[in-house]
Amino acid sequence: MARYTGPVCRMCRTEQKKLMLKGARCRSDKCAINKKRAAPGKDPKGRMAKRSDYAIQLREKQKLKRIYGMLEKQFSLFFERAQRMPGITGENLFLLLERRLDNVVYRLRFASSRKEARQIVLHGHVLVNGERVNIPSYLIRTGDSIEIKDASKNFALIKDALKEYGKSGVMPWLQLDPDALKGKILAFPRRSDITDLSDIKEQMIVEYYSK
Secondary structure, three states: OOOOOOOHHHHHHHHOOOOOOOHHHHHOOOOOOOOOOOOOOOOHHHHOOOOOHHHHHHHHHHHHHHHOOOOHHHHHHHHHHHHHOOOOHHHHHHHHHHOEHHHHHHHOOOOOOHHHHHHHHHOOOEEEOOEEOOOOOOEOOOOOEEEEOHHHOOOHHHHHHHHHHHHHOOOOOEEEEOOOOEEEEOOOOOHHHOHHHOOOOHHHHHHHHOO
């Protein structure tokens, strides 16, 4: 499976936005955005000058793609699927991205980042409706139960990540039993539920792929 192996903080510096790619580090003083580090490259200020419509659309697409930890081919396939669904394409895209199993594991606070959640899924630590699923892009459905298998419930990585539940809880479309490390999908997410990504302009992404 193809994956990005380069420096992660460079992505946040490029977008000048916290993409929450390193979990706890992104919330600490070590974060490159907290340190107000400049965008990478020889002339970052020059590249921050007035941008064309295409450049703005590209940056919105890149931000969302990087937040969910996807490569271009997979992201474009998700967009094509969103286009075929009834309703507003941009909102459909968010619905599909949020329904990914690795994202749900992250949203349930079983991992401190989506990258970490992807590893947990790939290594077979997650059960969906009692069955092991190791496909990060697996799309959950309403009523599904997501849990950490018994043999993995004492992992320090998962317990450390779960501390965030006491601070922030979970999304309104999810339900979590922190003691059993088991969650349930109450409903499909709505665009208004994804408050941490409220600054993403999905219409720009629709316009980018419509060219």
